[in-house]
Amino acid sequence: MLHHETREIFVIGLKNAHAMESQALSIMKPQLSRIENYPEVATKLEQHLRETEGQIVRIEEMLAGLDENPSTIKDMALSLTGAMAAMSHTVAGDEILKDSFANFAFENFEIAAYKSLLTLAEAGGHNAAALLLQANLSEEVAMAKWLDENIVTLTTKFLRLREAGETAKV
Ligand code: MG
C-alpha cells in the first residue's frame, strides 16, 4: 500500500477518535451531574473525565503533527447522540446499573479503536503518535477494568439501597 494511503487512513482514524472522545465527555458529564448515592462511582467518573480531556489534547497533538485538524462537525453530531443515550436512562430506577453497562461497552469500544490506531501508527512509522496512543489506551484499559470489577459491588449496593427505600435516586 502507498504511504499516502496509510497516512490518510491514520488521519481519518484519529479524527474518529477525537469525535469518540467528545462523545465520551457528553456521556459522562450528565451521569456525573445526577449521581447522589454512589460517590465512589462519581469519583471514578470525575477522574476519567479529566483523563478524557487529556486524551483529546493528545489526539489534537497527533493531528497537529500531521498538519490536520479535528472534524468539529462530526464531533458535534456524536456528542448529541451521547447526550441522548445518557438521557434515555433517566426514567428507569436502575439507571446507575445501565450506565455502568453502557460505560463498560464504551470503554471496550475505545480500547478496540486505540489498538487499531496503534497498528496504523506503527505501519506508518508515526512513533511519537504511537506513544500518545499507548497512553490513551492504558487509561481506557484501566477504566474498563475498574468497571468490570465494580459491577458486583455496584449491584449489591443498588439492591441494598432499594431495600432501604432509596428508589428514585441515582
Ligand atoms: Mg477515552
Ligand code: FE
Ligand atoms: Fe474512556
